[in-house]
Amino acid sequence: MTQQKDPGQQPSRRLLLGGALGAAGALAVGGAGFATGRATASEPGDPIASQVPFYGKHQAGISTAAQDRLAFAAFDVTATDRVALMHMLGMWAAAASRMTQGLEIGPVETHPQAPPADTGEAMGLHAANLTITVGFGPSLFDNRFGLAGKRPAALEPLPALPGGVLRRELSNGDIGVQACSDDPQVAFHAIRNFARLARGTAVMRWSQLGFGKTASTSQAQATPRNLMGFKDGTRNIKNDDTADLDEYVWVGNETDQPWMRDGSYLVTRRIRMLIENWDTDYLADQENVFGRFKDSGAPLTGKHEFDTPDFAAKDKDGKPVIDTRAHIRLAAHENNNGIRILRRGYSYTDGIDPVTGYLDAGLFFIAFQKNAHEQFAVLQRRLGKHDNLNEYIQHTSSALFACPPGLSAPGDWWGKELFGA
C-alpha cells in the first residue's frame, strides 16, 4: 500500500454503496477525508484546469459553453424496485458532484480486499470543465415505478419524422446521460462510473463518443466545422442570450408537471453523413446545399460569417441566391415562425460500415429546448422533407429525454421532486 492509513479515519466504500439516499449528500460533502484527490487548481483560461459549478438553478451542460468532447449514454432500468432506482440516482448525484470537481467518486483504498470505489483512469486529471446532464425518457413513465401520472405532455415520444432510418438499438432509453469535458478520458470516466454505480439497477442501452463540437454555444467560441467542412452552428442560441434561453430552452410555468420547471428537453439524433458522396460533390453545389460559403462560412448573400442571411435576395437571373431548399433557409427561425433550439452536437466516427466499406461518421446532434414537439420536431419535419442536405445524411438514431432542473445542493438528486422524495 502506498500509505498506511487507519481505515476508521476515512469514508468507507460502504458510505457510497450502502447508505441509501442519505449517503448521497454525505458523500458529496465528504471529500476532504479521501486519500486520493485529483488536481483541482483552477487556472483561469486553461480549459483543462477549469471547473463548471455542478449545483444551480439549471443543469450544467445545457447553456454551458460547449466543451470539446462528448460521452453520452442511455440506460434502461432493469430493477423493478422504485427505491433501487432512487438510490442509484442519489449515488449518481453524489458521484457527479465530485467528478465535476476533478475528484474521484471515492477512495482507491478502502480495504485491500475491496474494489476501489472509483475506476481510477481519471486520477491525476483535472475536471476539464466536466458537466454531467441527466434526463428521463418517455419509457420511464410506465407502470414500473409509479411515475405514469408524472409524465409531462411534452414527453410524448417523438413521432416518426422524415429523414430517419432509425436503429432501435441505438435509440431511446429510460435515462440519458450527457457527459461533456475538454478531456475525453474525463468524459468517458464519468459515464463508465455511472454505469458501474448502476449495476443491478440499470444497464447501458447505447452509448456515443463525440470528438469535435459542431456548434458553439458561447460568443467567445469560434464556430467549429462539421465533417462536411462547413460552419453550421453559426446562428445557434448563445449562453449569454438570457432572453432566448428563457424563451426557447428553459421550461417555464407553462409545464403541466412542476418537477420539470427550469429543466429542458433533450433531443439526440445520430446523423450519419455519407461523406464519401459529399466529397465528390462540387464546391458550388456544396455551398448551395448549406446556403453558405465553405471557406468563410458567410451566407451566400453576405461576406462575413455572422452576416444575417438575406433570404429574399435574387441573382441576375431572378433565382434566389440562397436556394429554396438550402439548409440555412429551411432551418432559419425567420422561416419557422421564430422557432429556435439550442444545438450542442458533436462529430463522431464509429469506424467503417461493414456493408459499404465507407466511414460510419457524422454528427451526433444534440438540441435542448422548451418543447421538442413544438421545436425540434417542427424543424425536422420541414428539413427532412425538403433540405438539400438529405441526399448526404441519414438519421440513424433518435432519443428524447426530459432533463429536470439543476440540483440545489448536496443531498439533492436528479428526480428528487419527480419521485416526491
Add this chain to the structure above:
Amino acid sequence: MTQQKDPGQQPSRRLLLGGALGAAGALAVGGAGFATGRATASEPGDPIASQVPFYGKHQAGISTAAQDRLAFAAFDVTATDRVALMHMLGMWAAAASRMTQGLEIGPVETHPQAPPADTGEAMGLHAANLTITVGFGPSLFDNRFGLAGKRPAALEPLPALPGGVLRRELSNGDIGVQACSDDPQVAFHAIRNFARLARGTAVMRWSQLGFGKTASTSQAQATPRNLMGFKDGTRNIKNDDTADLDEYVWVGNETDQPWMRDGSYLVTRRIRMLIENWDTDYLADQENVFGRFKDSGAPLTGKHEFDTPDFAAKDKDGKPVIDTRAHIRLAAHENNNGIRILRRGYSYTDGIDPVTGYLDAGLFFIAFQKNAHEQFAVLQRRLGKHDNLNEYIQHTSSALFACPPGLSAPGDWWGKELFGA
C-alpha cells in the same frame, strides 16, 4: 464565392490529382499560392499550435512525444497497377507535408464546378503536433506489385500468439497509417483525406480512434493511466534515449532489405479490457495483477513510480512481493534477456458489445521495434501464457507493418526506395 480569383493564379486541383509522381513534390512546396491556409503560428508550449517536422531521418510519430489522440487506419490496395499505387503514395506524402503544417491539402476553391481539394473540417485548426506514420503490411509483398523479393525477413506475418481471439476484419492490411495529434479532428481529417486520395487505388480495411494515450514516450510527460486505472507505460523507452532507440527501435544495418534501414516495425493489437469484471476485483488483487500500487504507480517493492522494481524481494512469508505472474515482472526487460519495445498505445471505446451489453473498451496497443518477431512476439508469448492480466483482457486484432525511414525532402514519398523509383 468568398473571393474572386483568377484560376490561372493558383495551383489547380489537377496538380494534386493528375500529375503523377512529380506532382507530389510540386504540391509539397507549392503551398504559397493557396487561397485557404490554416493557422500556422507556432506558440512555444501550446501543443495545439505546435508542429512536428515532417521530413527527417526517421518517420515522425515513432519517437515523437506521444500526442493525446489517435486515428489509425489500415488500407487494402484494390488497384492491380503498380504505378497507381506509387502515385497514391506520392499524393499521400504531398498531402501529409501540408497537413502536418496545419494547411489544407489543397484549396477549397479550384473551380466552382469541382469538389474542394480538401474535405475542409480542419480549416481554422492548428496542426496540433500532427504526425502521420505509414507502414507496409506483409500482404503487400505478394505478386501484385512486383514486391515479392523485397519483403524483409522481419516482415514475416506474426505467428498465432496466446491471448488472442483475433477478428480477421479488424486485423492486418496492406498499408497502415497512424495519425496522431493533440486535436482529434485534425487526426481524423488526415485519415479521411488519405482515404479520399486513395479512392480507386485502395480501400480502408479497418480503422480505430484512440482518445487517451496510455504510455508516455517523453521524460516531460506524466505517465497516463489506462482504462484499468493503472499507470502502465512507466518503463517505456523515452524519446531522448538515443542509445535505446538505436538498439531497440530503429532498423540498422542488420536488415536484409536496405529500404528499411532507419525504419521501424509497427505492431498494433486491439486489446479489449473486460472492465466490468475488472471493476469488481478487489484492490490488492488489482495491484498484484500489475505488480504496482494503483494510487502512486510505484512498484509493489517501491515508494515512487519510477523506482526500479525489486523482483527478488520476498515478503515475511517468503512469497515474492511482486507476484510471479505480475504484468511488470513478465514484461520487464530484466526478465526477457533485455528485450524492450517502444509503446505508443491509446485507450479506446467503441460503444457497447451487442452480445454482452458490456462496454467494448480497452487499449489499442501500438509498439515500434527493430524486429517484432524478436521483440513483441517474444514478450507476448510469455505474457499471453502467464500474465495475471489475461483474466481481464483479450486481444481482438493484430497487425504488423514495416515503416520505412523518414522522407528526406519534398518529392520523396513512402516506399520510393522500395519501388526503386
